[in-house]
Amino acid sequence: VQLQASGGGLVQAGGFLRLSCTASERNFRGYAIGWFRQAPGKERVFVAHRNRNGGFTDYVDSVKGRFTISVDYAKRTVYLQMNDLRPEDTAVYYCAASSSVIRNNRASQTAYAYWGQGTLVTVSS
DSSP states (O other): OOEEEEOOEEEETTOOEEEEEEESOSOOTTOEEEEEEEOTTSOEEEEEEEOTTSSOEEEOGGGTTTEEEEEEGGGTEEEEEEOSOOGGGOEEEEEEEESSOOSTTTTSGGGOSEEOOOEEEEEEO
């Protein structure tokens, strides 16, 4: 499956953005989804996860209460709604997907076989 991420941009602190990740796979239902980000000069790290049936989501502590992951299966699109953005949220954001069951390794990049190209989010102070 191919993933196309979009929605990044420049926003002031306290603002919001919604990232989109559209899949080429018609049968997108049944994929676990992850969002990761890579800040300048740093490693790529886990941000959010949604399991295959949507019954479980998980977020890194720094974004809990501010970011929400959701899916529109009709559009084959995963969203990451990001509210109350902070300068430390500045990064390239990547969506990822896996057709396998992911449990304890959901924060690991190796759990996801498919990756989008990344979209840049810049938060100014």
